[in-house]
Amino acid sequence: MQLSNRRILLGVSGGIAAYKSCELVRRLRDLGAEVRVVMTESATHFVSATTFQALSGQAVRVSLWDEQAEMAMGHIELARWAERIIIAPASADLISRLAHGMANDLLTTLCLASGAPLFVAPAMNQQMWAHQAVQENMDTLRRRGVHVLGPASGDQACGDIGSGRMLEPHEMRQALVDSFGNGALRGLKVVVSAGPTYEDIDPVRFIGNRSSGKMGFAVAEAAVHAGAQVTLIAGPVGLPSPAGLRQRVDVRSAAQMHAAVLAASQDAQIYIAAAAVGDYRPAEVADHKIKKQAGADLTLQLAENPDILGSLSAQTVHPFLVGFAAETHDVAAYAQDKLKRKGLDMIAANQVGGGLGFEAADNALQLFWPGGSLSLARANKDELARQLVAQVAERYQAVRA
Template identity: 85%
Template sequence: MSLAQADLAGLAQRRILLGVSGGIAAYKSCELVRRLRDLGAEVRVVMTERATHFVSATTFQALSGQAVRVSLWDEQAEAAMGHIELARWAERILIAPASADIIARLAHGLADDLLTTLCLASAAPLYVAPAMNQQMWAHAAVQANVATLRQRGVHLLGPASGDQACGDIGSGRMLEPLELREALLASFARQVLRGLKVVVSAGPTYEDIDPVRFIGNRSSGRMGFAVAEAAAQAGAEVSLIAGPVSLPTPAGVAHRVDVRSAAQMQAAVLEAVGQAQIYIGAAAVGDYRPASVAEQKLKKQDGDGLTLKLTQNPDILVDLSAQTVRPFLVGFAAETHDVAAYAQDKLQRKGLDMIAANLVGGGLGFEAADNALSLYWPGGSIELPRAGKSELARQLIAHVAERYRAARP
């Protein structure tokens, strides 16, 4: 089995203890159980008493194929110290949803029900997916409890921002089941990049025409941010060079530099790669910029349209490839047609070690939640089928690590 295949083995036979606390987001946990089992995980569910007001234990039992535990005072289960057996059985504990109440009880080390007792009695890594009203999430007491859990090594997953069941809009939504599954997948991935420094560029670049207008592209930055997070999960020290996007810094990323133009991105990348072993250029860097930027807003003129003179932007990958001592270079190619031909030409012409190519347009690539990639390197290639960007990024990093080790043993 290759290095990449080993890291993509998924959750087969992994033992996941899912804790469900009281909250309307408990309905999402039903889907999460199904998604985990799709990849071969063994899932056992422990519910708080309040959680049973939202979803029945029977539902989780049917989905998991295992008896569901609710009470610490289950005489039959506890005859053989069942809570200790469960605590030892689990390889990962995930609480989803995690209400403000259970976050507070975890932070204060309480063990007044089965779920909190298990968390104290288990050596398994603990993952918490908060779900609550946006005002509750912002409350100083909740944030203090969250900070305490982080300091103790508890992994916080989310929350996301958006519409809430109460009608509010803001942070506090539980992450979607597939996102939580991806986090658990990543937690089992081997640290294939441990000890390495990786620089990732992501997002678009904007080139100003005047103080109001600019030339840009439709890149959201989500693929590049997912790659940065996957590299961090694989053990790398990651520096992220981000174009103008509205995305939070991915968990585990050590350094982030925000830029706007191609020239700024070039300068930031060249500074960051000095000690790096791998550079992944996932950013959609603009090929051209206006030859001059107007100091004042250009006014609409009657008659003919506006003519802009453009000049070529620097090519970051070409500059890095020309260096005497250079990192392992991974480029991206977003194409609307003839993907393989253009990607392989770019691979050779720019002297890259690997290129990840994808088709854009028609719901693929930009402004989409998922993607598909074709990977090419000198003498080889592989197709990564359409999947969520987090999952795709994890697969990409596994192959980058494998090719890096092959090229630089």
């Protein structure tokens, strides 16, 4: 079985989504995992410890002040025992305490005391999830290498509709399976490009775009979880490297990204072009800062940048090519044209502008490939990346394996 003898610690914080965690325990055990459950005091108001004990076959811990368990430093024993820690649901309060390094209950103490990879599955009201404080705490956790699962978008128990739903148990289980290297891309070498490119005008100014790189970084992380050996070619962004990368190469210009991608793709099976590469660059870069002249306009002569996907597609042997198309209108038409014109194996199209795409926490994608298509509903970029990578793996196996 895929999780045979794997040791997984499930943390449950207070939230109505705690009922889904009961099924997660059952699904993990179905694949052979040994599961132990630690609940916060708030979580016991939604699901009883007795329920988790019956499902896991193990005693459930709630308090750091359990005298019998702590006679032998039970919280340290649990921290050392776990191969993976997953917190589902992860409430806004629990996320805040993790981000600030607090250890004021058993669950947060375990997270600090364990070296096991940590996964969190946020679950909360859509307005809470969108709050700046929550998003800043999530960014802090991501920088520390915490794996974020979801949230998904849809109907919520409070009656709202939006991002904040906890992922379904089968989705969380698959993420844990993939984290042990049993994923759909196991053994494959994957190159992912992410972020913007900047083209210098002079030593002070440049031409760039609004790409944050978050989608591309999420794709790279999802590919790692799927078992791939991932090389990430990153434009000028301030994002931390996803855990488990084979290599990260930082570039600035489109020409630098072109060279880095072609070099990394020589022995790769898949290339996912999630970067927002500039189409043009200044034909000449001034050696000194261009000074403003009163009453005079400034004209820049632009030259076309090299086409990364076009260069790879033209090669006799090349990786499975996945393009991205960020469009403000006629998204499907432009994406399908790009798919055919550049000879791609798949393209992921999304609308940008009006709060969508760049600088947004979530996104939606339309996937196209020769003879088929699929829409991925709006969701957090981490979850959307996981779905995209799953489709890439499926199409790769269909046409290349």
